[in-house]
Structure formats: C-alpha cells, structure tokens
Amino acid sequence: MTIIKQNNLKWYQQIFAIIAGACLVGFMWRARGSHGFGAKWGMFAVTFVFVLFIYALYGRRQKMNYEMMPLCAVFAALTAGGWGTLNSQMDGYLSSSANFVGEETYRFIEISEYSGLAIMLLLGFGWLPLFAICFSSLFSKKKYEFKDFLIYVGVYYITVIISNFTISHLILDVINPEAVEACAEGLRDAGHNISPMKAFITELGSAAWAKKIPFCRNYFTSVKVISSAVGAITSILTVAIVIKDKFTAVVAFFINLACAIAITVADIPLILDSDRGFFAGIKTPAFITGYEWSTWEFFTGFILGLLVMLIIAFLPKQYTDAEELFTYTPLLKNKRFSIIYNGILTMFFSFVVILARAFSFRFNEFTVDNEVFEIVLTLVLSTALFYPVFRFVKKNILNSEFNKPINMTPQEFAIKLLPDYFLVVGLVYFLLGEFESTLFSINLLEILSVEGFIEKWNAGVLWLPILMLTSFIIFFILFKIIFRKKREK
Numbered sequence: 001m002t003i004i005k006q007n008n009l010k011w012y013q014q015i016f017a018i019i020a021g022a023c024l025v026g027f028m029w030r031a032r033g034s035h036g037f038g039a040k041w042g043m044f045a046v047t048f049v050f051v052l053f054i055y056a057l058y059g060r061r062q063k064m065n066y067e068m069m070p071l072c073a074v075f076a077a078l079t080a081g082g083w084g085t086l087n088s089q090m091d092g093y094l095s096s097s098a099n100f101v102g103e104e105t106y107r108f109i110e111i112s113e114y115s116g117l118a119i120m121l122l123l124g125f126g127w128l129p130l131f132a133i134c135f136s137s138l139f140s141k142k143k144y145e146f147k148d149f150l151i152y153v154g155v156y157y158i159t160v161i162i163s164n165f166t167i168s169h170l171i172l173d174v175i176n177p178e179a180v181e182a183c184a185e186g187l188r189d190a191g192h193n194i195s196p197m198k199a200f201i202t203e204l205g206s207a208a209w210a211k212k213i214p215f216c217r218n219y220f221t222s223v224k225v226i227s228s229a230v231g232a233i234t235s236i237l238t239v240a241i242v243i244k245d246k247f248t249a250v251v252a253f254f255i256n257l258a259c260a261i262a263i264t265v266a267d268i269p270l271i272l273d274s275d276r277g278f279f280a281g282i283k284t285p286a287f288i289t290g291y292e293w294s295t296w297e298f299f300t301g302f303i304l305g306l307l308v309m310l311i312i313a314f315l316p317k318q319y320t321d322a323e324e325l326f327t328y329t330p331l332l333k334n335k336r337f338s339i340i341y342n343g344i345l346t347m348f349f350s351f352v353v354i355l356a357r358a359f360s361f362r363f364n365e366f367t368v369d370n371e372v373f374e375i376v377l378t379l380v381l382s383t384a385l386f387y388p389v390f391r392f393v394k395k396n397i398l399n400s401e402f403n404k405p406i407n408m409t410p411q412e413f414a415i416k417l418l419p420d421y422f423l424v425v426g427l428v429y430f431l432l433g434e435f436e437s438t439l440f441s442i443n444l445l446e447i448l449s450v451e452g453f454i455e456k457w458n459a460g461v462l463w464l465p466i467l468m469l470t471s472f473i474i475f476f477i478l479f480k481i482i483f484r485k486k487r488e489k
Contacts, residue, residue: 029301
C-alpha cells in the first residue's frame with residue numbers, strides 16, 4: 001500500500017470525494033434499514049464507515065487517532081431514536097396509530113403541513129448531536145480530554161431529561177396543537193382522565209404504553225424528538241462556552257442542520273399521493289411505488305453525506321490540510337486501558353460484531369429463518385474471532401511506542417480497510433436475506449430486452465436494486481481515482 005503524505009486535495013479530487021461520500025452514506029443508510037443492520041447497530045455501521053472515509057481523506061492530523069473512530073460511531077448510535085408517526089405529517093394528516101374503542105380502523109385528523117415540516121426538521125436536528133460534536137472536533141485545534149467528552153454528553157442528557165418533563169410539551173403545543181388535543185381525546189377514550197403531559201410523565205415516556213392509545217404514540221415521540229433537538233443546542237453551546245471550542249460548535253451546528261435537511265427532504269416520497277400538504281395531487285412515480293420507505297432511507301443518507309462533505313470542503317485549509325509535523329498521538333496514554341478499549345471497541349466490535357451480526361441475521365433469512373439460529377451464529381462467529389483479534393491488538397500496542405492497535409497510521413489503515421469493509425457490507429446486503437431484497441430478485445433474462453426492462457421498471461422491481469448497485473459501484477470507482485491521483489511513485 002502506497003502511503004499518502006498529505007491531505008491537500010485538488011479541486012477535482014474534492015468533487016469526487018463529495019460524490020463518493022454521498023454514495024457511501026446513502027448506501028449505508030439504506031442498508032441500515034434492512035434486517036441485520038437495523039436500529040442503533042445500523043447507525044453505528046453508517047457513521048463508522050463514514051468516519052473511515054474521512055480518515056482516508058484527511059487522516060494525517062493529530063486529532064485523528066484510532067480511539068476516535070468508534071467513539072464517533074458510538075455517539076451516533078446512542079442518540080438514534082424512533083420515527084413514530086412523524087414521517088407522514090407533511091401530507092397534512094395525522095394518524096391515530098391505534099384504534100378508538102368500537103372503531104376498526106385508524107382515525108385521521110387534519111393538521112398543518114407546516115407542523116409536519118417543523119417536527120421533521122427537529123427530528124433531524126436532534127438525530128446525531130453527539131456524533132456531530134465528536135466528529136467536528138476531529139478537525140479542531142482544541143485538545144480534548146475525556147472530561148470534555150463527559151461534559152458535553154452529560155449536558156446533552158441532562159437537558160433531554162429536563163426537556164422531556166417540561167419545555168418540550170409547551171413547544172409541541174405551539175407547533176402542533178391539533179396533535180396535543182388528539183392525544184388528549186385518545187387518552188379519554190382509553191379511560192385515562194389526565195393530560196398528555198401528565199401521561200408522559202407518569203409513564204416516563206414509555207413507547208410501549210403509548211402505542212396502545214390513539215394519537216399517544218405520536219405525542220410521546222414528538223416530545224422526545226423536541227427534547228433531543230433542545231439537547232443538541234445546549235450541548236453545542238456548552239462546547240462553545242464551557243469547553244471554549246467555537247470551531248467545533250459551529251461545525252457541529254451545521255452538521256445537525258444538514259441532518260435536519262436530509263431527513264426532511266428525503267421524506268418527500270412518503271408524502272406524495274395525498275390530497276393535502278405540500279405536494280397535494282402529485283402522484284408517486286410508478287417505479288418507486290412499494291419502495292417509498294427505502295427511497296427515503298437512501299436519500300436521507302445521500303443528502304447527509306453530500307452536505308457534510310460540502311461542509312468539510314468549505315472549511316479553511318488550516319483545519320483540513322495535513323499537519324507537517326504529524327506524529328501519531330493516541331487519545332489513551334495508559335497501555336492497559338488502550339488494549340481493552342482498542343481491542344474490544346475499535347477492532348472487535350467495529351470489524352467483527354457488526355459484520356458478524358449482519359451476516360448471521362441475513363443468512364438466517366436466506367436459509368433456516370429461525371430467530372434463535374441468527375443469535376447463536378452471531379455469538380459463534382464473534383467468539384471464534386475475539387481472541388485472535390484481541391491478541392493482535394495487544395501485541396501491537398505493547399510493541400508500539402505510540403499505543404497503536406495497528407502497525408500503521410490511522411490514515412493508512414482507513415485507506416486499506418475501508419474498501420474491504422464496504423465490500424463485505426455490500427456482499428451481505430446484495431446476496432443474503434429475503435429473496436425480494438437481494439439481487440436475486442432480478443431475473444436478468446426478463447430485462448435484457450427493452451420491452452422487458454420497461455415492464456419491470458414500471459412494475460417497481462428495479463428501482464431500489466439499481467439505485468443501490470449504482471451508488472455501490474460509483475463509490476469504488478471514485479475511491480480508486482481519488483487515491484490513485486494522490487499516490488507517490
């Protein structure tokens with residue numbers, strides 16, 4: 001592997017990097033929505049792969065050590081929440097998501113599409129707040145210690161808890177009073193003569209409890225979404241004022257804003273075909289029908305990756321160019337703690353558990369389809385690989401003056417491992433799982449002719465596989481071009 005000596009990207013390499021980042025995050029976010037990658041596990045995978053890409057491009061900087069790779073991804077997984085019934089509110093309707101007594105179908109009420117817009121923007125802004133700060137700090141010149149991480153993480157969670165029981169209810173009443181009144185009606189119908197706010201406080205925001213009561217799930221989820229957005233703002237202010245790192249605070253704000261825009265704009269396919277809202281009367285294209293949710297997932301990641309790459313591209317060069325006097329500086333000075341942290345989190349969890357779980361869960365769908373089997377196979381694969389991985393990391397750290405778990409710089413490691421990691425994710429996604437969600441769902445003989453291709457395209461069979469395969473291939477092509485151009489002979 002040829003070593004890259006500097007980060008200074010030429011203008012065309014920067015453009016390629018922006019497009020590659022968009023394709024990478026778009027693919028990973030859609031993969032996150034499939035079995036095996038989902039929920040917080042999937043959010044870890046999305047952001048970990050993206051951080052690897054950033055390290056490959058800009059990794060010759062003091063702040064970019066091994067420990068920060070999984071830390072960014074863990075912070076992303078921690079704050080990933082739920083959608084509830086928020087996704088469809090920009091169409092001007094709100095679903096009860098539970099039946100009223102004596103009714104056999106969900107009830108829908110009319111709300112302002114601007115209420116739906118507001119809640120989606122808040123959802124996105126509060127989706128990755130801790131990741132945004134941790135990730136932004138990679139480019140900052142401010143030296144962070146563990147206490148600094150504890151400060152802004154602590155402020156975030158304290159703010160979220162306080163907001164959950166106070167101000168978030170008032171904010172929701174302002175932006176969507178119809179939702180509050182509908183929840184109150186649902187509570188009365190279920191025999192609970194209390195206000196939505198008191199119900200939330202009494203049940204500690206339990207989603208399982210709220211799902212059983214008309215309009216209550218939406219209320220509980222909305223409150224949590226607002227609280228996370230408030231927490232994002234207070235944690236950013238803490239970084240700026242208490243930790244005194246205005247650079248990280250500003251960049252984190254724009255990353256949160258980018259996530260808000262991405263989640264909201266990508267939501268459009270889900271709100272078409274409505275007779276109200278921003279896109280009243282506009283029909284969902286036939287080739288997307290059936291894949292609206294997957295399309296939203298892909299474009300959420302694609303737009304987010306695009307915007308974050310643009311944010312980085314427009315940073316002053318002093319924050320992105322290679323540091324001339326670069327020497328590897330670990331976050332952890334204690335070798336014993338470094339062995340445990342890097343052995344378990346940086347290498348074993350990130351590279352073994354995440355991929356083993358995805359493989360096992362999708363292989364299970366492809367074969368025996370037994371929930372116990374997928375868990376057992378994950379444990380078997382992870383256990384078999386734990387000792388050799390941990391021993392490898394331990395050996396490197398003990399023999400290294402700089403506590404490196406791998407005998408190369410993080411940038412060299414990212415350049416070498418990212419394509420392999422992403423390839424494994426792609427193979428698991430494309431080749432394993434339920435028949436309809438893999439490339440096996442496409443009969444090549446039926447699409448070789450123009451008529452056959454048009455028929456399958458209009459039937460909605462080809463849209464998602466082609467979208468994912470195209471982004472997958474484009475990333476590899478651009479990655480090859482970017483780093484071929486930067487190599488030294």
